[in-house]
Structures are given as structure tokens and as C-alpha cells.
Amino acid sequence: MGLHESMDTQIELVQYLSVEGALLVPNAPVEDEKLVAFYEAMTRGRLFDGKAIALQRTGQLGTFASALGQEAVGVGVASAMEPRDVLVPSYRDHCAQFTRGMSMTECLLYWGGDERGSDFQQCRSDFPNCVPVATQISHAVGAAYAFKLRREERVAVTFIGDGGTANGAFYEALNIAGVWNAPVIIVINNNGWAISTPRSLECAAPTLAQKGVAAGIECRQVDGNDVAAMHDVARRAIAKARAGEGPTLIEALTYRLGDHTTADDATRYRDADLVRRAWTREPIARLRAYLLGKGLWSKEREALLLKRCGEEVENAVAAYLATPPQNATAMFDWLYETLPISLRSQRDAARRYSAGGSHD
């Protein structure tokens, strides 16, 4: 690029549905049946979310990271993936993971302190939740490279929060993704907060999407509470990656309506008016308004959905609570493929002095 050339770094926000649920584009770019399915999936996720918080509050679950208000990001993106693709989640992506096939019981086991929750029975190639911020992006890039090397038409999709994009690991991975033209989609779940630190104190750039500019990869910014827009942009990015045309960075503008986790109290740092205003833009009511307006949804269907999802959540909770603890020696079972000889005596000690789990 010569001195007189410049890059257009203007990134336009993609939005199909207004906050009132009106269609903002001439033709709905997502089929009606899909939108109904997304509505059901988002509702399912929200019901689960509420139950998980209730379980934590009653001492039946450990710390939990709610996705309240962010359901459209996970559902919109994951529904654009195929089973053969790979999801590399952060720790607030259960809406995406449910779409991929992770069971509610597995999710509860994970947050309930049991590693078996990450042994997904359906989405066997998906990565487990990633807690160290931003470190998961390079895993997705590496996975994508593996697909590319083997000439597999698979893509990797990964999520990161707005705060995570301040981390060096994010930039390194983004840069490598660009150089390798890796079939990877990196979704920034910009929910406005890195625990208590607002977006404005994390980054001075007008958009987080433009962080991809310096890495030479396509950058998109989407209304993250508009599941139609989220899905369509993700679908196009995935198709592009699958065709060998490289990575995409998608910034999803959403809002964290709940606390960072159940260990957090957002009232300490967040204005209540902000939250009230954010509730007017949330994804589920918006889509419901659209579907009702088109005659695609009804009170009867809503009641049936809530009943079905409620039963599913209760069944998952029952299965979670009925899952017997692992033996103490389970700590050693998967540390290495084969337990090294030098660790045998430690495993024996764990068995002898086992306090929590059941004995062998």
C-alpha cells in the first residue's frame, strides 16, 4: 500500500430488526421458521439462566456467569454453524453451547464443580469453557489451521468479551488468524462491561470490530440483540471461511443485564437507569414483537413453550442433583493418558483419605 492510499476503517452497524421489532430492511434475510426456532432457543436459554441463578442462591450450584440479555449472540451465531464445525467458547456462552448440543445437565455439572460437565456427549469436538480471558482465541486459530491443512471444510468459531479484547493474547491470535487466512470467526460479545470496568475504560477506539483492521481481516459490527442480524452476519462469515476466504471478526453490541457472575453485585458500579434503558433493547421481547406482528407467534404457543422449557430445565436440574460425585481418584484419571508410575502412590493416598466423593 502506497503512502497516498488509505484504508476505509468505517464500520457500519448491521441491524435488521428495530428495538420495537419492526423490520428495517426490505426483505427479511432470515426465514420465518428460523426466527421462530431462534425465539424458542433464546427463551430456553433464558429460563435455564434464571434457574441456574436460583440454584446458586440456594447453595445448589457454584458461581455462575449469566447470559441474561445476550441470548441472541449465542443463538444467532451457533445456529449458523454445522455440527462438524468447532466452537471455542469463553465462559458465558451456554446459549451457543446449547445450540451446539451441550446438555443443560452438563452445564450445571460444570458450574456445580464437576469436570464431567465438559465431557460433552453431543458436540464432542467443541472446546470446554475458557476462563483465562482471551487465551481461547488462539485455540480457535490453531483448530482452524488444522482444518485448513487437512483440506476439511470446517470452521472454528470463538467468543470473547469486550474486556478480553484489551488482552495481548487477543491481538496475537487475531494477527496469526490474518496471516494464515484461517477459517475462523471471532465473535466479540460486547456486553458493555468487563466485570465493573465499562467499555469506555477498556478501549479508546470507536468500535471493537475495527481491531481486526490492523490484522488484515474483515471486521463487522452487529446489533447483538438482533438475532436475525447476528445469524445472517455469522452465516455469511462462516460460508466465507468455509470457502477458504479467511477469517472474520464480528463485534456484537449487546448488554449485560445481570451481574458479571453470581459473585458480583452490579449495583455497586452501574446506574439503574442504564439497566432500565437496556431492557428496552433486549433480544427476546424484540423478536416476540416481530413474530406477533407477522402472525407467527401467539399467547398459546408462548404458554406451551414456557411449559416445555420449564419441564426440560427441571429434568436437567433433577439429573444434575442426582449425579453421584466422582471418586477422589478421578483427579488422577485424565491427568495424563497413562498415569505415571511416580503418581501411583499419590492416587493411593487420595483413595485412602477420600473425604468428598464415594470410594472405589
Place this chain on the structure above:
Amino acid sequence: MTELNLVEAVNAALSCGMSRDDSVLLLGEDIGANGGVFRATNGLQARFGRERVIDAPLAEGGIAGVAVGMAAMGLRPVAEIQFTGFIYPTFDQMINHASRLRNRTRGRLSCPMVLRSPYGAGIHAPEHHSESPEALFAHIPGLRVVIPSTPARAYGLLLAAMRDPDPVVFLEPTRLYRLFKQEVVDDGEALPLDACFMTREGLDVTVVAWGAMVREAMLAAETLEGEGVEVEIIDVATLKPCDFDTILRSVEKTGRCVIVQEAPRSNGFGAEIAAEIGERALYSLQAPICRVAAYDVVVPLYRLERDYIPSVERIIGAIRGVMEGA
């Protein structure tokens, strides 16, 4: 039979590993056309192509991270970190992810990657090029830490590391890269991991060492042989998980133990060996265990590095000390 130095043996192992297993690939800074700054990957890009010998962007944490992702998806990446002074950004990935992926997913995903790096002092290198961080990695459950001491062991252990189903940190003593040659049979045969090597048999004192210090211990043993002291030398080779049984058997036989490490003294891996002997073979000892180590100081710039690295003379002094303690 071919006479190879240690870096040539590394190259031969990488070449053999890649030719026998299509899932093996190499990535690192300057490893392609340049063949690595020490030439460990010399000629491999020409032979195996740019897709399998990747000149990676200058981002050590990112290199380790993409290797985790590749490994989880069935590849066997061998990532080169140019010098150990630059290996610290990989800790996040190695500790938080590579070492834990199998455990976290109950075996659903695993991380069969190798993180290679030249390590240790003695080559008159610039600042941050002479570190010995083996104990930092050896503290981490789920990792393997392997350090060869000869060209033949470098060849066999690196092949084993590439075939291992779990992540391996493979630290190559830079000082030995071109110090001497040895016959290496390039037959694709791996050496066992998690096992110490009995490098020299003797009845009077056990010297436990790894990496470049094995050679110093050998020189010390040869000198002491003339004085009638029979030194047994154990090359630890795999520090994590460590084959303490072989070390303990030797100490029970000789009754004396000197541990030699190039890393700083305190909280080093030598302390772990001493503790194991103290717990499991104390009553076999005829003299206190002795450690010979670098001092607890920052690795000095190279004008002082010969004073920093444990010398043959210091090892001889320590052996004489435990012999007199009998």
C-alpha cells in the same frame, strides 16, 4: 551409523517424525527458510513445505496457543521458542490449557504438542538467552519436561516427545548443540520417557544431573577415578514425571548423593530430588545430600557466566565433601 552433534540429532528426529506421521508439523519464529537460529529445523521447510514448517509471527504466547488448538484437533505440533528467555509468555497457554485439556474434558480432547527451546547458559549469548526454567515447568501437573544430555538421547527422546499423547516441554541445552558428536542411528527408534538413564556406574557416590550438567559430572567422575572414587551418574532426562525409583536405588547402593543443576539453587528441581531421597532413603545415606547449583542470582552477562555455571571443579569439591562426610 552417523556422527551427529546434538542440534543435528534434533534435526534428524524432527525430520524422521515428520516423515513418519503426517500430523506432525513445526511452527516457530525463523524456522523455515532460515532453518531456525541454531539450524535445528535446517532444510525441513524445503522438504516438507510451508504448510508443515511454519514461520510463525513473533508471538510466543500465540504460538503456544495455536499449538494447543492444533493438538486438540488431532495434529501433533512441535513449536519452537527461539530462546528460553522468551518462553515465559507461553506459560499462560502451557499451564492453563496444554497441561489441563485432557483432564478438563475427561479425555475428550487432549494436547499432544511439544514445546521445544534451546536452554541454559554457556554460549556467550546476550541477556535473556541463558535461562534455566525447567523447575517452573516441572511444577505443573499434566506437563512432561524432558531435557536431553547427548545427541543420541536428544534424537530418541524428541521422537518419544513427538509421539507422546500429552504435552511435552523439551529443553535442549544450547551449550551442547555443537560441543561434541556422537554416533546416532537414525532409525526412528524412540527412547523411553519418564525414565532416568544410568550413564555411569559406580559404588561410592551417586551424582544426579540433567542436560549440560551430565557432561560436567562425567568429567568430574573421570578425574576422581584416578583418586579411587567410583562415581555413579544418573541422567534424569525426564524431570516431570520423574523416575525417582532409579535415583533412590542408586543412592541406596552408594549411600551418597550429589545433585547438580545449572538452574539457580533455591526451589530448583534438585530440591525435589533431595526431598524424595530424604523421605524415602534417608537411612541409606552416609553423608548429607549435597547440591551443586548456579547461584540465586540473575544469570549474569557472559563475562561472568563461567563463574555462574556449576563447574567441574565445584562438582569435584562437592563429591570430595560427601566422601569425607562418610
